[in-house]
Amino acid sequence: xxxxxxxxxxxxxxxxxxxxxxxxxxxxxxxxxxxxxxxxxxxxxxxxxxxxxxxxxxxxxxxxxxxxxxxxxxxxxxxxxxxxxxxxxxxxxxx
Amino acid sequence: xxxxxxxxxxxxxxxxxxxxxxxxxxxxxxxxxxxxxxxxxxxxxxxxxxxxxxxxxxxxxxxxxxxxxxxxxxxxxxxxxxxxxxxxxxxxxxxxxxxxxxxxxxxxxxxxxxxxxxxxxxxxxxxxxxxxxxxxxxxxxxxxxxxxxxxxxxxxxxxxxxxxxxxxxxxxxxxxxxxxxxxxxxxxxxxxxxxxxxxxxxxxxxxxxxxxxxxxxxxxxxxxxxxxxxxxxxxxxxxxxxxxxxxxxxxxxxxxxxxxxxxxxxxxxxxxxxxxxxxxxxxxxxxxxxxxxxxxxxxxxxxxxxxxxxxxxxxxxxxxxxxxxxxxxxxxxxxxxxxxxxxxxxxxxxxxxxxxxxxxxxxxxxxxxxxxxx
Ligand code: SF4
Numbered sequence: 381x382x383x384x385x386x387x388x389x390x391x392x393x394x395x396x397x398x399x400x401x402x403x404x405x406x407x408x409x410x411x412x413x414x415x416x417x418x419x420x421x422x423x424x425x426x427x428x429x430x431x432x433x434x435x436x437x438x439x440x441x442x443x444x445x446x447x448x449x450x451x452x453x454x455x456x457x458x459x460x461x462x463x464x465x466x467x468x469x470x471x472x473x474x475x
Numbered sequence: 476x477x478x479x480x481x482x483x484x485x486x487x488x489x490x491x492x493x494x495x496x497x498x499x500x501x502x503x504x505x506x507x508x509x510x511x512x513x514x515x516x517x518x519x520x521x522x523x524x525x526x527x528x529x530x531x532x533x534x535x536x537x538x539x540x541x542x543x544x545x546x547x548x549x550x551x552x553x554x555x556x557x558x559x560x561x562x563x564x565x566x567x568x569x570x571x572x573x574x575x576x577x578x579x580x581x582x583x584x585x586x587x588x589x590x591x592x593x594x595x596x597x598x599x600x601x602x603x604x605x606x607x608x609x610x611x612x613x614x615x616x617x618x619x620x621x622x623x624x625x626x627x628x629x630x631x632x633x634x635x636x637x638x639x640x641x642x643x644x645x646x647x648x649x650x651x652x653x654x655x656x657x658x659x660x661x662x663x664x665x666x667x668x669x670x671x672x673x674x675x676x677x678x679x680x681x682x683x684x685x686x687x688x689x690x691x692x693x694x695x696x697x698x699x700x701x702x703x704x705x706x707x708x709x710x711x712x713x714x715x716x717x718x719x720x721x722x723x724x725x726x727x728x729x730x731x732x733x734x735x736x737x738x739x740x741x742x743x744x745x746x747x748x749x750x751x752x753x754x755x756x757x758x759x760x761x762x763x764x765x766x767x768x769x770x771x772x773x774x775x776x777x778x779x780x781x782x783x784x785x786x787x788x789x790x791x792x793x794x795x796x797x798x799x800x801x802x803x804x805x806x807x808x809x810x811x812x813x814x815x816x817x818x819x820x821x822x823x824x825x826x827x828x829x830x831x832x833x834x835x836x837x838x839x840x841x842x843x844x845x846x847x848x849x
Contacts, residue, residue, distance in 0.1 A: 403615075403664055414626065428592055430622045431668075433728040444667070444720060447557075447612075448590025449619040451729065452667050452720045465691050 403444040403451060404466075405459035410439050418445065421463065476512065476692055483696035484517055490703055492521050497655065498702060499527040499796050501641055502662035503824025504690050510833040512692040522699070525656055526829075527796040528644040531637075532559045532822035534744040534794055535611040538781050539637045541565045542773045543609040544572050546635070547583035550770065553601060554578075555594045556609040557616075558587040559822045562815065566780035575609075591623040598632035607766045611637040615664045617755050618729040621736040624761050633766035638755035639742060641665050642673050647750050648795065649681045655796050658702035659685040660695065663717040670725030671715050678711045689717035736761050745818070746784040746791030788817030793826050800827040800835070807836040 406418035406427060416437070418427040428449045429437060435453055437443060442459040443450035454462075476484070500506055506526040509515065515524055528534065540563050547554040554575065561575045572578040579585040588594055591608065598606040606629075610620045617638030624634070641662060648654045661674040666687045677685040684705035688698035698716040705711050715721050724730075733755070742754020757765035767774070776782065784790045788810070789803035800806055800819065810816035812828055819825035 426592070428590075428619070428622065428626075430626050431618065431726060431729040431732065434726070435728075444664075446615050446664060447619050448592045449622060451615065451618075451664065451726055452722075454719055458719045461691065 403446040405442055405454055405462045406445050406450075407456075407459070408437060408439050408441050408443065411437070416443075416450070418443070418450075476517075480512075480691070480693040480696055483693060483700050487522075487696065487700050487703060488519060490700075490707060492519060492703065492707075495521050495523065496657050496703065496706065497523045497525055498658045498660060498699060499525045499645075499656035500529060500660040500662075500688075501527045501645055502529040502660075502665070503822070503826075503829065504664070505529065505660060505662065505688065505695065506826055507824075507829050508690045508692065508695060510829050512695075514692065514695065518699070522703075524699075525796040526793075526800075526826040527648070527656070528641070528744075528794050529662070530794065530819060530822050530824040530826065531612045531616065531639055532557075532563060533790055533818040533825050534639065534644075534747060535560070535563065535637045535818070536743045537565050537745050537783060538743075538774065538776045538778075539609075539611070539635070540575070541567070541775065541778070541781070543607070543635055544575055544578045545773045545775070546607055546766070546770055547575060547578045547585050548572060548581065549773075550605070552584070552605045552607050553597060554583065554585045554607050554609060555588045555597055556585070557589070557611070559824075560609060560611055561585065561587055562821045563818045564785055564815070564821075566778070566783060566785060591619050595623055595628055595632060598629040602629070602631055605631050605633055605769070607633045607635055607770075609635045609637070611639075613639055613641050613662075613665060614669050614733075615667075617737070618668050618726075618733050621732045621755075622729065624736040624757070624764055625732045628764055630763065632764060633769050634757055634764050635766040636737070636755055636757055638737070639744070640739070640753050640755070642676070643750045643753035644744065644747075644795075646676065649677065649683065654681075654683075657683070658706060659683055660698050660702070661685055661687040661713075663687055663689045663694070663721060666715075666717070666721045666725065668726050668729050670723060670730070671713060671721050672723070675713050678713050682711055684711045686714035686716050687721050689720065743782060744794075745782065747795065784818075785816050788819075790817040790819040790825075790827070793819050799839075800830040801837065801839050803827070804838050804840075806838040807831060808838060 594608040684702040686698035701714040819827035
């Protein structure tokens, strides 16, 4: 399956297998309304905070992102260990 | 494997297990993590880990995919869908478009997206055209679709919704004569959004041990250990082995948005049939965004083999955990990710695709597990 060229999110797309179920931990850089600029492993993308209205978040917080929407806050330690796991999985030759 | 994971593995190995324990998972992410971490090989041989209904793309009704293809081919619209959906095949004569990807090569405007927000952006960029978002997914994907509607989608954005709830398929299995599993690992992100309470019926009504798990080997092994202990001690409760994300009540804002925009209804599962209260439909308030209301004439359920899996494909059995992927005789032979026969080999969450990606390439000629149980 080829995806449209979209340099900024390509590394995240390359792990698209995780996008449906696994969710990706990202750190919030700044917030504008319900949109947060988030970062993970040097890749930035816009994430909707619309589903986070019960749980106030601020820049610096980590969230789990699923199909472009933050679904829950997570601690920095948990975000790091999730990323370590994904690195291992990708290293293990995701076909 | 991490130290905590090894710790759980050792505790599992120390248990006095019965000759055979079958533990089902119902999430493609779980199955991927289990396969990639090699948990099946690491666990004692009497523990069977069975991938169950965990792939929304695999059970997306054949007639819905057909409808999307016909809409894309015959109307002046832009069709957007999550990437996996573009390659899902339908049962049509050879000369017709079998998938959205083939519709695109015939000139239809079909675009893969990664988020509902992208669908809204495309609709805003093309106010002159209807943009139809073909949205298949379980609760974790359907909730963002609801959020997009509640936040205020552009008028020209229509949703062709094939959202499904996860637990009713498990309920259907448990109510059948042969559920095929002794314990359940409940899906971590579905529970993050909907709350773990949804899974209490497994324990309360059926006496089957259950634990919510995350996606690390340690969380999965902790959940497996929990269900095994519950079995051995004959004391079932719904355990939460993913407390960092899964909280009582789930994500309340997300659940509220689901309720505001969508209704729950009986729904068809490809190759399986109708499961009560297992689907989402766009409700009256948001009906201007319902593609089925705007283009009612494209549903054609009366075609030959409508609703079925492709000929020769055992996906329905795989999805229900009745057979393992490599028990399908097409597995790895006629059916591979590059030329998939069934949806379970198309989707990243399909058990066939996951097993193939982890190095299993050939079918096994085992008798069906259902027959082997007794
Ligand atoms: S191997 Fe292919 S044909 Fe067989 S069940 Fe899986 S997807 Fe269907």
